[in-house]
Amino acid sequence: MSWLIELALRMRIAVLALSALLIVVGLRLVPSMPLDVFPEFAPPYIEIQTEAPGLSAEEVENLVTFPLENALIGTPGLETLRSKSVMGLSSIRLLLHQNADVYRARQLVQERLASESPRLPNVARPPVILQPLSSLSRMLKIGIWSEKLDQSDLTELAVWTIRPRLMAIPGVANVAIWGQKDKQLQVIVDSERLLAHDVSLDRVLQSARDAVALDAGGFVDTPNQRLAVRQLSSVKTPAEMARTVVSFRDGAALHLGDVADVKIGTPPAIGDAIINDQPGLLLIVEKQPAANMLEVTRKVEAALEAMRPGLKDVEIDPTIFRPATFIERSIENLTSSLLTGCILVVVIIGLFLFDWRTAIISLTAIPLSLMATIILLYWMGLTINTMIIAGLVIALGEVVDDAIIDVENIVRRMRINGTLAKPRSSFRVVLEASLEVRSAVVYATVIIMLVFLPVFFLEGLPGAFFRPLAIGYVVAILTSLFVALIVTPAMCLLILPGHQVSEKEPPLSRWLRTPYRAVLPWFAMRPKSAFMFLAGSLAGTMFVLNGLGQEFLPNFQETDFLMHFVEKPGTSLEAMNRVTIQASRELRSIPGVRNFGSHIGRAEVADEVVGPNFTELWISIDEDVDYEETLGKIQTAVDGYPGLYRDVLTYLRERVKEVLTGASSSIVVRIYGSDLNILRAKAKEAEAVMAKVEGINNLKVEANVLVPQVEVKLRH
Numbered sequence: 001m002s003w004l005i006e007l008a009l010r011m012r013i014a015v016l017a018l019s020a021l022l023i024v025v026g027l028r029l030v031p032s033m034p035l036d037v038f039p040e041f042a043p044p045y046i047e048i049q050t051e052a053p054g055l056s057a058e059e060v061e062n063l064v065t066f067p068l069e070n071a072l073i074g075t076p077g078l079e080t081l082r083s084k085s086v087m088g089l090s091s092i093r094l095l096l097h098q099n100a101d102v103y104r105a106r107q108l109v110q111e112r113l114a115s116e117s118p119r120l121p122n123v124a125r126p127p128v129i130l131q132p133l134s135s136l137s138r139m140l141k142i143g144i145w146s147e148k149l150d151q152s153d154l155t156e157l158a159v160w161t162i163r164p165r166l167m168a169i170p171g172v173a174n175v176a177i178w179g180q181k182d183k184q185l186q187v188i189v190d191s192e193r194l195l196a197h198d199v200s201l202d203r204v205l206q207s208a209r210d211a212v213a214l215d216a217g218g219f220v221d222t223p224n225q226r227l228a229v230r231q232l233s234s235v236k237t238p239a240e241m242a243r244t245v246v247s248f249r250d251g252a253a254l255h256l257g258d259v260a261d262v263k264i265g266t267p268p269a270i271g272d273a274i275i276n277d278q279p280g281l282l283l284i285v286e287k288q289p290a291a292n293m294l295e296v297t298r299k300v301e302a303a304l305e306a307m308r309p310g311l312k313d314v315e316i317d318p319t320i321f322r323p324a325t326f327i328e329r330s331i332e333n334l335t336s337s338l339l340t341g342c343i344l345v346v347v348i349i350g351l352f353l354f355d356w357r358t359a360i361i362s363l364t365a366i367p368l369s370l371m372a373t374i375i376l377l378y379w380m381g382l383t384i385n386t387m388i389i390a391g392l393v394i395a396l397g398e399v400v401d402d403a404i405i406d407v408e409n410i411v412r413r414m415r416i417n418g419t420l421a422k423p424r425s426s427f428r429v430v431l432e433a434s435l436e437v438r439s440a441v442v443y444a445t446v447i448i449m450l451v452f453l454p455v456f457f458l459e460g461l462p463g464a465f466f467r468p469l470a471i472g473y474v475v476a477i478l479t480s481l482f483v484a485l486i487v488t489p490a491m492c493l494l495i496l497p498g499h500q501v502s503e504k505e506p507p508l509s510r511w512l513r514t515p516y517r518a519v520l521p522w523f524a525m526r527p528k529s530a531f532m533f534l535a536g537s538l539a540g541t542m543f544v545l546n547g548l549g550q551e552f553l554p555n556f557q558e559t560d561f562l563m564h565f566v567e568k569p570g571t572s573l574e575a576m577n578r579v580t581i582q583a584s585r586e587l588r589s590i591p592g593v594r595n596f597g598s599h600i601g602r603a604e605v606a607d608e609v610v611g612p613n614f615t616e617l618w619i620s621i622d623e624d625v626d627y628e629e630t631l632g633k634i635q636t637a638v639d640g641y642p643g644l645y646r647d648v649l650t651y652l653r654e655r656v657k658e659v660l661t662g663a664s665s666s667i668v669v670r671i672y673g674s675d676l677n678i679l680r681a682k683a684k685e686a687e688a689v690m691a692k693v694e695g696i697n698n699l700k701v702e703a704n705v706l707v708p709q710v711e712v713k714l715r716h
Contacts, residue, residue, distance in 0.1 A: 005434050005489055009427060012490035019368055019487050026371025033374065034383040035327055037652060041464035042135040042659045043079070043095050044102040046109055048072070049605065050090040052124040057611075061085035063121050066091070068092055071116040071529055071606070077105050084609040088270060089602065091609040098459070102132060128605060131173040136191055136655055137286040137607065139172075139293060140300055141321035141618060143273075143597045145280030148313040151181045152266060154281050157311060162283065165307060169299045171291030176606035178282040178599035181266040181271030185212070185241050188261040194580055199246055204259060211235050211244040211256075238262040269573055271601030274580045275317070277588065282320070284606070290383060296671045297324035320597035321560050321618050323651065328625065334389065334626035345400060354506030355581025358407050361491045365403035367482050372479040377472070398448070398477045402441060402484040409437045410492045426497035434489040445481045449474055461659060557627055558650040563617040563638055566645040570707040571613040576600045579641070580615050586637045592625030593634075645700050 008015050050064050065085045069092060071083060077100035083092045094106055113127045120127075144154055144162075155177070163175045187208050189201065193342060217229030235241050242257030256262060283294055287296055308316065319325075345366070349359050373392065381387065412431035417423050455470040457463075493714035565583070567576060577600065584596045598617040602608050604644040608616070621630050631648075638646050669686055673679050683701045691699055 002431075002435055002438075003621075005438070005485055006431055008350045008490050009431055009493050012494050015487060015490040016494065019364075022375070023368060023371050026374050029374060030376050034290065034377060035294045035331075036134075036383045036385045037136055037323060038656075039292070039385050039387055039464060039468045040135050040289055040475065041461055041656070043098055043125075043460075044100055044105075045096060046094045046102065046106055047126050047130045047607075048092045048094075048109065048113065049609070050124055050127040050132060051088065051604070052090065052121065053088050055088060055121070057087050057707070060088065060090050064090040064124055067090065067116060067119060068113070068127065072109060075105060075108055075112070077101070086609055086611045087517055089609060090234075098349065098463075106132075109550070109579055116515055125425055130605065131286075132289055133173050133607070134287050134289045134291065135659070136293075136323065136652070137173070138321065138651065139287040139297055139323065140285040140318055141281060141597055142283040142285065142304070143275035143317040143320050143595070144283065144314060145278055146314050151179055151279060152183045154314065155180050155182055157314065158281050160605060162304075162307065165303050166283075166285060166300055169296065169303060171287055171296035172285060172300065173288040173291075174286045174605065176284045176286070176603045177210055178271050178284070178601075178603045178606070179280060180271075180603060181269065183264055184267060185235070185238060185239070186265040187256065187265055188263070190260060192387040193259045197249070197254055199254065199259055204246055204256070206257060207240075207244055207246045211241060221447050238264055269601070271599060271603050273600065274577065274596070274598045275320075276596050277581055277584045279577070282597050283303050283601070284603075286607070289680075290381075292383075294324050294327055296552075297322065298299065312548070317595055317597075319620060320595055321562075321620065321651070323560070326556070326558060330386075334629045337605045341396075349404065350406070351446060351508045352408075352506060354508070355411070357495050358411055359493060361488060362400075362403040362408050364491065365480075365488050366399055368487060369399045369403070369476065369480040369483045372483065373472070373476045375616060376475050376479065380471075382468065382471065385468065387468040388472040391469040391474075392476050394469075395473045395476035395480070399480040402477075402480040403488065405441065406434060406437055406484050406488045407492060409433050410489070410496070414496060426493060430489050430493045430496075434485070438485065441481060441484060445477055448477060461656070556650065556652055558652060559623055559627075560618065560620045560651060561634060562632075562649050562651060562654060563619075563634075564647050564649075565615045565617065565641065565646070567613040567643075569611060569613055573601060573612040576612055576615050579644070580617065583637070583641070586640070587619055587634065590630065590633045592630045594622060595619050 050068065050069065052060050052064050055063065058078045065083050068090065069083060071091065072078075072094060076092060077096045077098050078094055080095040081092065082095070085091075094105070094109065096102060110129060112532070113129075119128055121425060144158060146154060149157075155634065158177050159180070159182070163177065166175050188206070189204055194201065194204070212235055213382055214231060214233065219229055220227045235244070236338055239262075242260075242262040245253045245257040246256055246259065247254045273280055275282065285300055287293065304316060318644045346359070346363060350356075370392070376386065377384070410430055410433040413429050413436075414426070418569060435532050452470045452474055455466050456681055457465075458466055563583075565576070565579060567579070580598050580600060584598065587593055588596050596617070596619050598615055599608070600615040601612040608614070619634070621627075635648050638648055671679055671682050671686065671688070673682075680701075687699060687701050690696060
């Protein structure tokens with residue numbers, strides 16, 4: 001490696017020019033680096049949803065979920081298969097191996113679905129493979145409500161105007177709409193009038209279908225032209241639909257309105273949304289994997305602002321949940337901390353080196369190493385997130401050390417060279433001084449890299465989290481090593497020659513050396529005592545460490561909270577609406593709570609597979625309020641609903657728990673069997689045992705009860 005250092009010294013002008021170019025490129029890349037809170041920690045997965053309107057949960061499971069599971073169970077790369085069946089919807093999630101090719105797996109799944117779909121019941125719609133989503137998929141929650149427009153009008157705006165505009169933004173994977181109520185022409189058949197006119201229900205259904213059907217008209221040839229025949233629908237209003245002819249009786253037409261009531265209505269709701277104490281729509285924008293959270297969020301907000309003038313009488317609140325705010329605040333805090341750290345580094349380096357030229361050399365090497373690291377991370381296609389930043393912060397100590405050690409040794413050698421009768425050339429002094437510390441720097445870097453090597457082999461969620469940290473750390477110390485071996489000697493040779501190096505050590509170094517010289521001989525003469533002191537310190541550290549407790553993630557002080565309210569299965573949508581509106585009023589009365597949004601039940605092509613008994617409440621609080629006090633008030637308000645399961649979480653923790661356990665809890669115990677009565681009994685036994693464990697809270701047995709339903713048996 002000596003040839004590399006010598007080459008850098010000979011081409012020092014070129015090295016410094018390339019270093020300046022590197023800093024410029026790094027500064028230009030920093031704004032375009034993709035940002036996110038966490039790395040992609042969820043395993044690759046494929047989710048298939050099949051709508052089956054009108055089927056009960058048991059029918060969905062037996063007629064839709066089981067056949068599709070059997071068709072998909074042999075998918076290459078499959079690790080775990082999970083499914084949920086609720087009234088009207090089947091959801092199957094295929095968790096793949098960490099290194100599986102998700103796009104090839106999606107193609108194979110599509111082929112299997114194509115062969116199995118024709119065997120599903122007629123009421124089941126074609127299975128849909130959901131778009132790939134990021135681990136932290138929910139990027140923005142947008143509340144929409146109006147004092148003048150009803151939910152049908154809002155739905156029309158959301159489905160035909162807002163959603164297509166947002167879906168056109170690169171990085172947006174899906175926009176789910178809760179509270180959607182589509183307008184439709186409804187034909188309500190009167191059985192008594194049907195019997196009076198002696199008309200079958202099949203005939204009425206066929207007439208209604210024919211009235212709104214759009215068939216190809218073909219074309220008409222003329223001597224000079226071929227004209228397309230276009231069919232114009234004659235049905236646009238309930239009155240026009242009511243005039244549809246069903247049959248003829250004695251030469252008189254029997255119309256649809258004679259046997260049925262025709263009106264504009266909405267289909268049975270599968271979910272709803274409450275925005276700030278009133279019904280509305282909740283749009284949940286989800287992002288694609290590796291998309292830049294900050295950039296995509298700002299583009300979505302810009303699109304909403306551009307549409308506002310055309311959305312009269314409509315209120316839009318895009319701040320119900322906005323994780324980009326967390327990133328922006330983190331960047332502000334990090335910038336402030338880095339600025340403080342830079343000032344401290346300047347002061348410390350100045351005190352220890354006590355020479356402005358050597359301080360400039362060291363201070364130049366630090367940002368140069370970080371800029372080179374940013375460029376390499378960009379070329380590797382990585383996202384700047386909490387773990388990458390943690391790796392860079394940990395490596396900062398090594399970066400500073402590499403920046404100082406070479407400069408300090410070169411200055412020391414030049415000081416000694418100045419006392420010689422025949423001083424040697426500056427080139428030779430700098431080269432030999434750099435080679436003198438080369439081995440120590442290289443070996444130390446290699447040893448540290450070997451210490452981090454096991455992190456790259458971690459599996460599952462810990463591996464997904466800590467590999468980026470290790471990558472950020474290793475890349476930073478490698479770039480710092482090359483800067484110390486190439487750039488630092490070149491700068492020293494360019495700046496230090498011709499400068500009178502003081503023969504005395506810096507005052508701070510002399511002051512610290514005095515007590516060090518007093519202590520070192522005592523330990524050197526008593527190695528056993530030194531070893532016992534070291535062993536005792538290590539034992540004390542381990543004792544204190546065991547008492548600190550362990551937690552996978554720190555408390556991120558998020559200002560967005562979500563709460564789950566789960567009633568007994570079979571609870572109606574109207575009942576959950578009443579509970580949610582009451583909770584909205586109580587939570588919004590807490591000082592510091594800015595807004596409220598909730599989604600009840602489910603939406604079409606969304607990530608929640610639940611029944612009407614499930615609601616998720618979201619609030620955001622001001623960052624200036626007392627965090628712990630406000631959280632306590634929120635918890636008190638939520639605890640005021642003892643008749644249902646409820647919790648208070650933050651989105652980051654909820655997502656990590658869901659990936660770990662498949663639910664929003666830290667620990668999940670699953671009991672398998674074919675007899676539901678035995679399963680319920682064993683679940684109660686497990687609950688009683690776990691309740692005695694210290695530290696467990698929010699313990700619950702998932703509601704697995706018989707849901708009331710109406711059974712109809714036809715007479716033959």
